[in-house]
Amino acid sequence: MLKINNLTANIEDKSILKNFSLNINPGEVHAIMGPNGSGKSTLSNILSGKKGYKISGEVLFEDKNLFELETEERAHKGIFLAFQYPLEIPGVNTNIFLKTSLNAIRKAKGKKGT
Numbered sequence: 001m002l003k004i005n006n007l008t009a010n011i012e013d014k015s016i017l018k019n020f021s022l023n024i025n026p027g028e029v030h031a032i033m034g035p036n037g038s039g040k041s042t043l044s045n046i047l048s049g050k051k052g053y054k055i056s057g058e059v060l061f062e063d064k065n066l067f068e069l070e071t072e073e074r075a076h077k078g079i080f081l082a083f084q085y086p087l088e089i090p091g092v093n094t095n096i097f098l099k100t101s102l103n104a105i106r107k108a109k110g111k112k113g114t
Contacts, residue, residue, distance in 0.1 A: 001026045007057035009042055016042045019057070048081045049074050076108035 002024040009017040017039045024030055032040050046053055049071030059066040061077065074080065089097070103113035 001062060003060040005058040007059060008055070009046055010054040011052060044081055047079055076105055078105055
């Protein structure tokens with residue numbers, strides 16, 4: 001499902017990830033943990049498509065090169081960042097917002113909404 005091979009990431013002159021590798025198979029759940037500055041957010045940003053990093057290595061999602069997908073395409077496949085404690089937009093309930101997001105992903109995959 002997700003294969004990361006020798007991912008190295010730098011921002012400006014600072015090296016953040018060095019030859020990071022990880023395989024996640026369908027049905028598996030993984031937690032990325034570590035101290036501040038260890039690269040957790042950088043990894044998330046890179047996977048979701050945030051610009052500004054100098055990257056080398058390989059990231060495959062469902063056997064396709066993730067780096068060839070735009071941020072919106074990644075989101076349609078379910079790869080995106082969400083705030084841990086999201087602020088509600090006035091007049092928009094968080095549950096409705098999340099359901100709308102899920103339905104957009106389902107629609108992109110050719111499935112009916114919930």
